Amino acid sequence: MIFMIYFISYYDHSNVEMFHPQFKMIGRCLKTYCVRNIDSIILFKNRLRFKSSGSRERAESSLIDYLEVSIRGGKGGVGCASIQKMVRNKSKPDGADGGDGGSVLLKTSRSRLDFSHIPSEVIGISGKAGGSKNKTGERGGDLVVTIPVGSIIGCQQSQKPLVEVNTEDELFLAARGGRGGRGNRSIAGQMYGYDRYFCREKEEGEEGQLSMLYLEMKTIADIGLVGLPNAGKSSLLRAISGAQPKIASYPFTTLRPHIGVIHYDGYYRVRMADIPGLIEGSSLGRGLGFSFLKHIERCKSLLYVVDMSNTDCEPIQTIRILEKELEAYSMGMTENIVGIVANKIDLLHGPNSIVELARAFPQYPVMPISALEQRNIVAVRNVLEPYKYLFVHDQSEDDIIVQNS
Numbered sequence: 001m002i003f004m005i006y007f008i009s010y011y012d013h014s015n016v017e018m019f020h021p022q023f024k025m026i027g028r029c030l031k032t033y034c035v036r037n038i039d040s041i042i043l044f045k046n047r048l049r050f051k052s053s054g055s056r057e058r059a060e061s062s063l064i065d066y067l068e069v070s071i072r073g074g075k076g077g078v079g080c081a082s083i084q085k086m087v088r089n090k091s092k093p094d095g096a097d098g099g100d101g102g103s104v105l106l107k108t109s110r111s112r113l114d115f116s117h118i119p120s121e122v123i124g125i126s127g128k129a130g131g132s133k134n135k136t137g138e139r140g141g142d143l144v145v146t147i148p149v150g151s152i153i154g155c156q157q158s159q160k161p162l163v164e165v166n167t168e169d170e171l172f173l174a175a176r177g178g179r180g181g182r183g184n185r186s187i188a189g190q191m192y193g194y195d196r197y198f199c200r201e202k203e204e205g206e207e208g209q210l211s212m213l214y215l216e217m218k219t220i221a222d223i224g225l226v227g228l229p230n231a232g233k234s235s236l237l238r239a240i241s242g243a244q245p246k247i248a249s250y251p252f253t254t255l256r257p258h259i260g261v262i263h264y265d266g267y268y269r270v271r272m273a274d275i276p277g278l279i280e281g282s283s284l285g286r287g288l289g290f291s292f293l294k295h296i297e298r299c300k301s302l303l304y305v306v307d308m309s310n311t312d313c314e315p316i317q318t319i320r321i322l323e324k325e326l327e328a329y330s331m332g333m334t335e336n337i338v339g340i341v342a343n344k345i346d347l348l349h350g351p352n353s354i355v356e357l358a359r360a361f362p363q364y365p366v367m368p369i370s371a372l373e374q375r376n377i378v379a380v381r382n383v384l385e386p387y388k389y390l391f392v393h394d395q396s397e398d399d400i401i402v403q404n405s
Helices: 002-008 023-036 038-060 184-188 194-198 233-240 290-297 315-329 352-360 377-387
Strands: 066-072 083-085 091-093 104-109 121-123 142-148 151-155 160-165 171-175 210-217 221-226 258-264 268-274 299-307 337-343 366-368 400-403
Touching (some): 091 184, 104 151, 221 290, 233 377, 258 377, 290 299, 299 315, 299 377, 315 352, 337 352, 337 377
Parallel strands (some): 066 121, 104 142, 221 268, 221 299, 299 337
Antiparallel strands (some): 066 210, 104 171, 258 268
C-alpha cells in the first residue's frame, strides 16, 4: 500500500483516470492521503535511502571511515489564516501557528562499525501546518542517526573538528529544525484597531538549519592487518571472521579497508581490519600511498601478515620493510605490533624459515597458519583474545530513529 501511495504522490489524480474511469475516486483519496501525510512519506523515503545506501556498502563489505554529509533540519509548518464567526456579526482570528521542524541528532552506538549506512544528505521531519480553532500544528519528530563511538565531527568549510564523541549514547545536535510560521491569531495579537479582527495574514515556516559536516573515525578497528600485497590478509580475515572481502592471486586485490568481527564467548568480540597492502616506499607516496597508512594509524593494535612462500622477499626482510615504512610515516607506530602471522605454510617445505623468523623477532609471538586451509587459526584467536571487549547490542536496528516530543 505504501508503495502505491509513494508512486501516486508524484502524479495528479486526473492522471490516474487515464488508466480506468473507476480509478477516479481511488486517485482522489490517495492524493488526499498523501497531502495530509506527506511527512510520513518523506520519512519512508529517508528510510529507503538509508537502507539502500547501507546495503550497497555492506554488500561490498568495505569500510567507510570518512564521510562528508549535508544535514538539514526539518522545515517549520505554515501558519493558518482563519476567521471565527461569533454571535451578533462579530468575528475574530483563530488561525494557529505551525509546528516547529524536527532537529537531526547524531548518536553514538557501539553496534556501528563505520558510516556506510549514512547517505550524503539527511533531511529532518517538517512540522505540521497550523489549523483553525486555535489548533497548533504538530512538531516534527527528531531524527537520530547512529554513528560509531570514537567519531570526530567537523565542519567541511573550515576543515576543523567540532567535537569528538567517545562514549556510548552521546548526542550531538547536527541541525536544528526551523520555527513554525505564525497564524493570523498570533499576528493579530500585535495589531491595534479595527484591523485586528479581520486579519488574514499568515507566515510560512522557517527552513531548518543547514550543516555541512564531515564524519571521521578516530579508531576503525581493534586489530589491523599489515603486510605486503598478496600476503593473504583478506584470506585471514575471511577465515577468522564472517567478512567476505575480495580474494584473488594478483597484488592490490584490496583497494579499500574491510572490517571483520571475531566473536568470543559471552558476547565479547574483536574488530579486525584488512588494510590494503604496503610496498617499499609507501611512506613516500608509492603504491596506494598515504591514505592507507592513515587507516593503519587508526587501528589500536597491528598484526604483521607475512607470506612464507614468497621467494622474492624473505620473511625477515618483509618485516624490516614494514617496520621501516611504519616508522617513516609516524614515529612509534611499531610499538602497537602484537604479533606476526606466518601465512601460507601449506606451500612451505620446511620449518626452518619459521624458526629463523621467531629468532629474529623474539619480542613478537609467531603464529604459523594457512588461511586458505584454515589451519591453526585458533592460535590467532588466542593471541587476540586479550583485546576483546563486551559488545552490547543496540536494540534499535534502524539506521534512523524518530523521537516525537
